[in-house]
Amino acid sequence: MTETRLPRWAGLVALPIVNILAALLLSGLLVAAIGADPWQALLVLLRGAFGYQEAIGFTLYYTTNFIFTGLAVAVAYHCGLFNIGGEGQATLGGLGVGLVCLYADALPFYLVLPLALIASTAFGAAWAVVPGILQARRGSHVVITTIMFNFIASTLMVYLLTHVLIRPGQMSPESREFLPHTFLPFAHQALAWLGIPFARSPLNLSFFLALLASVFVWGFVWHTRWGYELRVVGANPQAALYAGISPQRNIVLAMAISGALAGLLGVNEIMGVNHRLLLNFTAGYGFVGIAVSLMGRSHPVGIVLSSLLFGALYQGGAELAFEVPRVSREIVVVIQGLVILFAGALEFLFLPLLRPFVKAA
Amino acid sequence: MSNPLPLWGGVGEGAGEFRLRRMVQDAPDLIPGVKHTPAQAALGEGVDVIPPAIELRHIDKRFGAVHANRDVSLAVQAGTIHGIVGENGAGKSTLMSILYGFYQADRGEVLIRGVKKTIARPVQAIAAGIGMVFQHFKLVEPFTVLENIVLGVEGGKLIARALAHARGELARLARDYALEVDPDAVVATLSVGLQQRVEILKALYRGAEILILDEPTSVLTPQEADHLFRILGALKRQGKTVILITHKLREIMAITDRVTVMRRGEVVAERETRATTQEELAELMVGRKVLLQVSKGAARPGAARPGAGRLAVEDLSVVDASGVERVKNVSFTVRAGEIVGIAGVAGNGQSELMEAIAGIRRAAKGTVRISGGAAHGNARDLRRQGLAHVPEDRRRMGLVTAFAAHESAILGYHDDPAFTGPILLDRRAIVAHCAAQMRDFDVRPPDPHLASESFSGGNQQKMVLAREIGRDPEVLLVGQPTRGVDIGAIEYIHRRLIALRDAGKAVLLISVELDEIMSLADRILVMFDGRIVGEVQADKADERLLGLMMAGIDPRTPREAA
Numbered sequence: 001m002t003e004t005r006l007p008r009w010a011g012l013v014a015l016p017i018v019n020i021l022a023a024l025l026l027s028g029l030l031v032a033a034i035g036a037d038p039w040q041a042l043l044v045l046l047r048g049a050f051g052y053q054e055a056i057g058f059t060l061y062y063t064t065n066f067i068f069t070g071l072a073v074a075v076a077y078h079c080g081l082f083n084i085g086g087e088g089q090a091t092l093g094g095l096g097v098g099l100v101c102l103y104a105d106a107l108p109f110y111l112v113l114p115l116a117l118i119a120s121t122a123f124g125a126a127w128a129v130v131p132g133i134l135q136a137r138r139g140s141h142v143v144i145t146t147i148m149f150n151f152i153a154s155t156l157m158v159y160l161l162t163h164v165l166i167r168p169g170q171m172s173p174e175s176r177e178f179l180p181h182t183f184l185p186f187a188h189q190a191l192a193w194l195g196i197p198f199a200r201s202p203l204n205l206s207f208f209l210a211l212l213a214s215v216f217v218w219g220f221v222w223h224t225r226w227g228y229e230l231r232v233v234g235a236n237p238q239a240a241l242y243a244g245i246s247p248q249r250n251i252v253l254a255m256a257i258s259g260a261l262a263g264l265l266g267v268n269e270i271m272g273v274n275h276r277l278l279l280n281f282t283a284g285y286g287f288v289g290i291a292v293s294l295m296g297r298s299h300p301v302g303i304v305l306s307s308l309l310f311g312a313l314y315q316g317g318a319e320l321a322f323e324v325p326r327v328s329r330e331i332v333v334v335i336q337g338l339v340i341l342f343a344g345a346l347e348f349l350f351l352p353l354l355r356p357f358v359k360a361a
Numbered sequence: 362m363s364n365p366l367p368l369w370g371g372v373g374e375g376a377g378e379f380r381l382r383r384m385v386q387d388a389p390d391l392i393p394g395v396k397h398t399p400a401q402a403a404l405g406e407g408v409d410v411i412p413p414a415i416e417l418r419h420i421d422k423r424f425g426a427v428h429a430n431r432d433v434s435l436a437v438q439a440g441t442i443h444g445i446v447g448e449n450g451a452g453k454s455t456l457m458s459i460l461y462g463f464y465q466a467d468r469g470e471v472l473i474r475g476v477k478k479t480i481a482r483p484v485q486a487i488a489a490g491i492g493m494v495f496q497h498f499k500l501v502e503p504f505t506v507l508e509n510i511v512l513g514v515e516g517g518k519l520i521a522r523a524l525a526h527a528r529g530e531l532a533r534l535a536r537d538y539a540l541e542v543d544p545d546a547v548v549a550t551l552s553v554g555l556q557q558r559v560e561i562l563k564a565l566y567r568g569a570e571i572l573i574l575d576e577p578t579s580v581l582t583p584q585e586a587d588h589l590f591r592i593l594g595a596l597k598r599q600g601k602t603v604i605l606i607t608h609k610l611r612e613i614m615a616i617t618d619r620v621t622v623m624r625r626g627e628v629v630a631e632r633e634t635r636a637t638t639q640e641e642l643a644e645l646m647v648g649r650k651v652l653l654q655v656s657k658g659a660a661r662p663g664a665a666r667p668g669a670g671r672l673a674v675e676d677l678s679v680v681d682a683s684g685v686e687r688v689k690n691v692s693f694t695v696r697a698g699e700i701v702g703i704a705g706v707a708g709n710g711q712s713e714l715m716e717a718i719a720g721i722r723r724a725a726k727g728t729v730r731i732s733g734g735a736a737h738g739n740a741r742d743l744r745r746q747g748l749a750h751v752p753e754d755r756r757r758m759g760l761v762t763a764f765a766a767h768e769s770a771i772l773g774y775h776d777d778p779a780f781t782g783p784i785l786l787d788r789r790a791i792v793a794h795c796a797a798q799m800r801d802f803d804v805r806p807p808d809p810h811l812a813s814e815s816f817s818g819g820n821q822q823k824m825v826l827a828r829e830i831g832r833d834p835e836v837l838l839v840g841q842p843t844r845g846v847d848i849g850a851i852e853y854i855h856r857r858l859i860a861l862r863d864a865g866k867a868v869l870l871i872s873v874e875l876d877e878i879m880s881l882a883d884r885i886l887v888m889f890d891g892r893i894v895g896e897v898q899a900d901k902a903d904e905r906l907l908g909l910m911m912a913g914i915d916p917r918t919p920r921e922a923a
């Protein structure tokens with residue numbers, strides 16, 4: 001009951017697998033209860049997620065978004081902060097990317113890309129830094145302020161896209177499409193240049209950006225002195241003061257990095273897929289990022305793996321709803337919810353079951 | 362005159378009243394007699410027919426590679442106070458955690474009053490009549506005392522009846538055991554000593570017949586410790602059984618009936634308290650003779666390197682968050698090559714003074730100078746100027762319990778070029794550095810990758826000391842250097858502090874252990890109500906004089922004035 005610590009393999013591998021199996025089992029019962037064949041549903045889901053090239057492309061495209069928002073939650077978490085403003089920060093990140101692609105499109109791609117990266121991270125960071133400063137200087141809780149900033153971000157976008165950036169003479173609140181040379185290449189395009197044929201999908205080069213970001217977070221948090229300071233503040237603010245580490249500065253820094261990571265989602269969605277500014281492109285990824293980070297134990301490796309799981313659930317789930325008539329979209333959401341419940345919220349539910357096997361080690 | 366009391370000077374118990382230390386209130390009648398009146402003479406014959414209150418048989422427990430308990434067997438007779446002593450990491454806390462159901466033993470069994478019991482969870486221990494007072498309290502701070510007491514045993518849907526019942530019961534317990542505490546006080550506002558009393562009340566309210574206390578006095582002021590022992594004496598007279606873990610051998614001598622000595626996970630000896638001595642216990646614990654007081658030569662301030670490494674505090678005042686002035690216009694200097702001790706009843710501003718000097722707390726006014734230059738900035742800048750600081754509370758400040766030991770070993774020094782390149786930390790150097798520190802201070806187990814919280818309390822303290830003393834600082838601030846540390850390690854730590862002094866460094870020491878201050882310091886400053894009320898040369902100090910001064914009375918002043 002109090003010995004919650006386990007050997008690494010058990011905590012990082014065995015427990016999450018048991019949790020996912022439990023969630024799938026319960027989902028199976030649910031699917032059976034509504035009169036569908038759970039085994040067939042599982043196969044459809046797996047095939048829908050990994051069964052053919054297009055499916056893989058979609059799965060990895062979703063995965064990309066989850067990695068960005070999951071990393072964002074994790075970095076803040078290591079500094080003892082609960083950043084639930086990923087939606088807003090990603091929205092602003094997308095705005096930054098959009099502005100670059102709309103107004104700097106006279107430049108060649110190799111200049112647009114770095115500008116877009118800078119703009120997305122800077123806009124996302126700025127949106128997170130304000131709550132960070134309020135937390136550090138005034139003690140306003142980031143949970144409250146980041147949530148409010150989500151609303152502000154979304155109304156800001158509505159205003160901009162209905163009054164300022166909207167393409168003239170058009171009804172829907174969207175900007176004009178960017179010039180094609182500013183698009184981030186799709187995976188199938190990039191692979192075609194290498195002579196490898198691949199089915200069309202929204203997967204684009206920002207997937208590599210997500211992997212790079214994961215490496216960056218790993219290196220930064222565990223292998224730099226700034227990451228060290230950030231973790232001291234998160235784990236024991238008193239010890240931080242004792243060591244001469246400023247909690248205020250690190251809170252702001254952690255929020256900035258967190259916001260920047262969430263902002264990168266804009267590169268995937270705006271520059272990689274939609275090629276125009278539009279509303280609601282964050283589609284809840286910011287919130288799911290919390291579950292991703294929780295399930296991935298706030299570690300980049302775990303986050304990449306759990307992002308893949310959620311990506312597969314998104315893509316395979318969509319397929320499932322489409323192919324098996326009795327399983328509606330809502331049921332798919334319930335299945336995703338069960339995975340979040342078991343893998344995230346009920347993380348240690350099966351710990352006692354695992355313990356006898358661990359003892360022997 | 363040299364120091365009148367050895368570090369572990371035994372103080373006898375008089376007529377059933379436990380007086381560990383004669384403090385302010387009874388300073389005048391300090392009687393040097395060391396007469397021992399065994400309160401348990403009545404136990405005599407019938408012992409064998411009454412089953413022991415607790416019997417542990419062949420308990421074995423491993424944490425990975427660490428063998429924390431090896432085949433431990435122990436019997437505690439009902440109605441006695443049983444002491445457990447042993448080095449840091451000997452496995453005392455682990456053994457008690459097994460008894461209380463916090464850990465499960467790998468092997469062995471537990472018998473309560475002769476009946477075999479399975480204790481897999483604390484609720485089962487409570488049901489079996491066992492209560493435990495942890496060193497780190499488990500209270501709900503924003504709740505009142507009464508609410509904390511009934512928590513979990515409300516026994517009904519409506520809280521009012523439980524509270525009323527508890528109120529009556531509390532009054533009875535307070536009467537019987539000298540356990541007075543205001544039932545309506547909010548726990549967060551209570552002193553550490555009173556919070557501990559609430560923990561004891563909680564256990565008794567749940568019907569505990571057997572009470573386990575793990576290093577209860579390490580967080581108490583001497584007065585609070587005195588009161589605690591009066592409570593334990595009363596509990597014993599009412600037939601309760603008490604298990605007491607402590608590193609302070611004279612506490613063992615003063616109130617226990619029997620004592621068990623543990624070393625490296627094993628029981629190495631068991632003694633009738635009146636048939637043993639502190640020296641024997643110390644030797645049994647450590648496996649060699651221990652110097653109960655480290656001898657030191659006279660201080661030669663300034664001799665090693667004149668003017669170097671001195672600490673000068675001028676007119677320092679500190680105001681706390683609630684606007685109360687905790688330190689009032691304090692001035693003093695610590696010269697190179699001397700140890701200055703600050704004595705005082707806890708809560709008279711010593712901690713705040715220390716934190717202000719260390720740069721953790723902002724001073725309202727005044728200056729602190731290290732080696733002549735004006736000290737300013739935060740703790741990090743001060744470290745660069747040669748200041749090191751062993752904080753009073755290792756878990757709250759000195760370590761990050763969630764970090765691996767080697768990460769805690771660079772706390773405050775993480776930007777030292779020895780540990781980090783321009784961007785990346787040099788993990789290998791950090792681990793090697795930590796391993797060297799662990800060897801130096803005999804930290805067990807010497808594993809730099811183990812989480813800081815997995816070390817026993819005393820070993821955590823040693824890791825903090827190793828880090829700070831190991832920097833060879835010009836000025837060292839030490840708060841409670843030997844809190845929770847075993848006597849073998851105390852000897853070593855005292856040696857290191859004296860060696861630092863002899864190397865020409867300035868040491869400022871705060872300790873609630875008057876003995877420690879008297880044996881280590883060359884000069885003693887006494888703090889009362891935020892002011893320094895007097896200064897005594899260590900060789901002229903005794904407990905009586907310091908005790909009076911700590912109460913704000915300087916007996917020398919009128920005489921000198923006359």
Ligand SMILES: Nc1ncnc2c1ncn2[C@@H]1O[C@H](COP(=O)(O)OP(=O)(O)OP(=O)(O)O)[C@@H](O)[C@H]1O
Nearest residue numbers: 424429449450451452453454455815816817818819
């Ligand atoms: N949860 C744990 N995980 C790993 N090792 C542990 C754990 N708890 C205790 N240990 C190890 O078991 C040994 C015994 O520890 P324990 O806390 O019982 O010592 P102790 O006798 O209470 O020491 P101290 O006097 O310093 O408090 C130590 O070596 C400690 O590092």
Ligand SMILES: [Mg+2]
Nearest residue numbers: 453454817818
């Ligand atoms: Mg202990």
